[in-house]
Structures are given as C-alpha cells and as structure tokens.
Amino acid sequence: MNIIVTGGAGFIGSNFVYLELEKHPEDRIICLDKLTYAGNLATLEEAMKNPNFRFVKGDIADKECVEKLFEEEHPDIIVNFAAESHVDRSIEDPGIFLKTNIMGTQVLMDACRKYGIKRYHQVSTDEVYGDLPLDKPDLFFTEDTPIHTSSPYSASKAGADLLVMAYHRTFGLPVTITRCSNNYGPYHFPEKLIPLIISRALADETLPVYGKGENVRDWLYVKDHCSAIDLVMRYGREGEIYNVGGHNEKSNLEVVKTVIKQLGKPESLITFVTDRPGHDMRYAIDPTKIHNELGWLPETKFEDGIRMTIDWYLNNREWWENIISGDYRNYFEKMYVEKDRA
Ligand SMILES: Cc1cn([C@H]2C[C@H](O)[C@@H](COP(=O)(O)OP(=O)(O)O[C@H]3O[C@H](C)C(=O)[C@H](O)[C@H]3O)O2)c(=O)[nH]c1=O
Numbered sequence: 001m002n003i004i005v006t007g008g009a010g011f012i013g014s015n016f017v018y019l020e021l022e023k024h025p026e027d028r029i030i031c032l033d034k035l036t037y038a039g040n041l042a043t044l045e046e047a048m049k050n051p052n053f054r055f056v057k058g059d060i061a062d063k064e065c066v067e068k069l070f071e072e073e074h075p076d077i078i079v080n081f082a083a084e085s086h087v088d089r090s091i092e093d094p095g096i097f098l099k100t101n102i103m104g105t106q107v108l109m110d111a112c113r114k115y116g117i118k119r120y121h122q123v124s125t126d127e128v129y130g131d132l133p134l135d136k137p138d139l140f141f142t143e144d145t146p147i148h149t150s151s152p153y154s155a156s157k158a159g160a161d162l163l164v165m166a167y168h169r170t171f172g173l174p175v176t177i178t179r180c181s182n183n184y185g186p187y188h189f190p191e192k193l194i195p196l197i198i199s200r201a202l203a204d205e206t207l208p209v210y211g212k213g214e215n216v217r218d219w220l221y222v223k224d225h226c227s228a229i230d231l232v233m234r235y236g237r238e239g240e241i242y243n244v245g246g247h248n249e250k251s252n253l254e255v256v257k258t259v260i261k262q263l264g265k266p267e268s269l270i271t272f273v274t275d276r277p278g279h280d281m282r283y284a285i286d287p288t289k290i291h292n293e294l295g296w297l298p299e300t301k302f303e304d305g306i307r308m309t310i311d312w313y314l315n316n317r318e319w320w321e322n323i324i325s326g327d328y329r330n331y332f333e334k335m336y337v338e339k340d341r342a
Pocket of ligand 1: 085086088125126180182191192194196208209210215216217
C-alpha cells in the first residue's frame with residue numbers, strides 16, 4: 001500500500017514513520033510535512049535511507065501541493081498527524097491553528113474524495129473532551145463524552161474531528177479517528193513539558209511549573225500510540241472514533257520531580273509560574289473500545305517509558321541542543337521567563 005503520513009517530521013508522526021517502515025516493509029511511506037518550527041528533517045535521517053520512504057516538503061492546507069502528491073502517489077491511506085499542537089502558542093496566536101488543523105484537514109479530505117482512497121485517518125486528541133475534575137478519579141473520557149473544548153488548540157482539533165465525521169456521513173468517506181492522551185518519548189519537541197524539563201534540568205536552568213503543578217495528564221508512550229494508530233487505520237471500523245490512553249495518570253509536579261530525581265538534579269530548580277489561561281485540570285482516557293475491538297493495550301509502564309525517554313535525550317543531545325540554541329530560545333524567554341517576572 002501507499003501511505004501518506006502528513007506531519008511525519010514532527011514528534012508523533014516521525015515515530016509512526018519508523019514504526020511503519022519496520023512493521024510493514026511491504027508498504028511505501030510518503031511523508032508530507034511543511035517543516036514548521038516543530039518539524040525537523042534530522043529526525044527522518046534514518047528513514048531517508050529506506051527506498052520505501054519519500055519525503056515531500058509541503059503544507060496540507062495547500063490544495064495544489066496536496067493534489068499533485070495524490071496524482072503522483074495514488075495513496076491508499078492518508079494518516080493526518082500534521083497539526084499545530086502547542087496549547088500555549090494557540091493562546092498567543094490562534095489563526096494558524098485554524099488554518100492548519102481545520103482547513104488543512106478539509107483540503108486533505110477533498111483530495112481523498114476527488115482521487116479515492118481506502119482510508120482517511122485523523123489523529124486527534126483527548127483535549128476535545130475538555131477536562132475532568134480532580135476529585136472524581138473514577139471518571140474517564142469515553143468516545144461518548146461530549147466535546148467541550150477549552151483552548152483555541154482543542155477547539156481547532158474538535159472542529160477538524162467534526163468535519164471528518166461530516167465527510168463520512170455526507171460523502172461516505174471511509175474515515176477513522178483516534179483521540180490520544182499526552183504522548184512522551186523520543187523526538188518530542190522541547191517546548192512540551194517532559195522534554196522541556198529534561199533539557200532545562202540538564203542545563204541547571206529553572207523549571208517552570210504552571211500554577212501549583214496539580215494538573216493531571218494521562219501519559220502514553222509514543223510507540224504505544226503509534227501501534228494503536230497502525231491498528232485502527234488498517235482494521236478499525238469506518239466512521240468510528242477510538243480513544244487511546246496509557247492509564248498513567250500523574251500530576252505535573254510528580255512528573256517534574258521524577259525527571260529531576262532521575263537526572264540527579266535539585267528540586268530547588270522548580271519554579272511555580274503564572275498558570276496557563278483556561279488550563280485543563282485532568283485528562284484520563286478509557287481505552288476499553290480499542291482494547292475490545294482491536295486488542296490494543298499500552299505496553300509501556302510510565303517508569304520504563306520515562307527512563308527510556310531520559311536516556312534518549314541524554315544520548316541524542318545534538319538533536320535537541322540544535323533546537324534550543326536557535327530561535328526557539330528567544331521564544332522560550334518570551335513565553336516563560338518574562339511571564340514569570342511579571
Ligand atoms: C510547557 C509546560 C507545561 N506545563 C503543564 C501544562 C500541562 O498541564 C502539562 C503538559 O503540558 P504540555 O504543553 O506539554 O501538553 P498539553 O497542554 O497537556 O497538551 C499535549 O497533549 C495533548 C493531549 C495534545 O493534544 C497537545 O497537542 C499536546 O501538546 O504541563 C507546565 O507546568 N510547564 C511548562 O513549561
């Protein structure tokens with residue numbers, strides 16, 4: 001099969017490219033990526049050596065570029081990872097989130113209708129469900145939980161999900177959606193909590209924790225997430241949504257302290273900073289449906305996953321040091337350090 005992976009130079013997309021090349025050597029993987037600040041060709045260096053892999057630089061919201069690729073590659077499956085994903089950035093500047101996450105999804109699906117495909121798979125997020133309270137630990141997001149978004153980011157992802165389901169109902173497009181909890185693992189861009197804490201702790205810099213650090217996230221090792229997507233896009237039922245979660249709920253402070261401890265750094269680096277506006281309190285996923293229908297379960301315990309992740313960052317310093325020594329450093333200072341002083 002020919003599979004177009006959009007956003008394949010980003011965090012989850014690149015992990016997915018590697019999983020597909022290894023698990024399905026019979027398939028051809030075409031990566032379409034705009035190479036925004038969060039995309040990185042260095043991440044795909046190994047994939048580039050594989051004759052079954054092709055990289056194309058382009059924007060999913062660019063109709064001409066997308067149609068040209070469909071004409072060249074005759075894809076069977078499209079997996080859409082391409083998205084602006086950072087909640088804080090969406091609060092600063094929502095426009096690009098709507099353009100890429102919603103309009104980009106529309107352009108891709110229109111191409112699917114025009115040229116015909118076997119499956120369009122949308123990679124979505126549990127943030128579309130909003131949040132859960134801390135004092136009701138037995139509540140989880142299921143696929144029937146109503147959409148209730150908090151940030152421009154989650155609203156844009158929810159808008160895209162609604163559009164995907166509308167294309168299924170109205171045009172009969174063979175679609176599936178997965179909604180995942182927070183991913184962590186190799187190639188995670190160091191603006192996100194875990195890699196940010198690792199990279200800053202290694203440099204003995206302050207570690208910004210929003211509010212009191214009580215917010216809870218359900219951490220999912222990225223490779224487990226990728227294997228779930230692989231199953232759903234091949235064997236999931238058309239028109240269905242599948243939640244993908246790790247059952248690894250941790251408060252942000254717990255996560256930060258775990259990383260600091262493993263790196264042998266002092267807790268005095270922790271700095272409590274102004275909270276994120278509209279900050280979701282708790283995410284927790286019930287993955288019963290994907291387990292019952294497709295036999296998927298997360299394989300990686302948080303204790304193992306975080307150790308592997310820290311080791312990866314220790315062994316791949318060049319990858320993230322190149323990122324944080326560039327423009328991103330200025331962005332970070334503006335977003336966190338100045339805010340902290342205010
Ligand atoms: C960057 C940063 C974050 N935080 C807090 C904010 C959150 O409660 C938690 C994780 O934040 P992060 O921005 O890494 O991830 P989320 O906002 O939970 O969203 C992530 O997971 C979902 C599922 C997606 O869909 C998003 O695309 C993805 O970015 O740590 C801090 O306390 N300090 C910091 O410096």
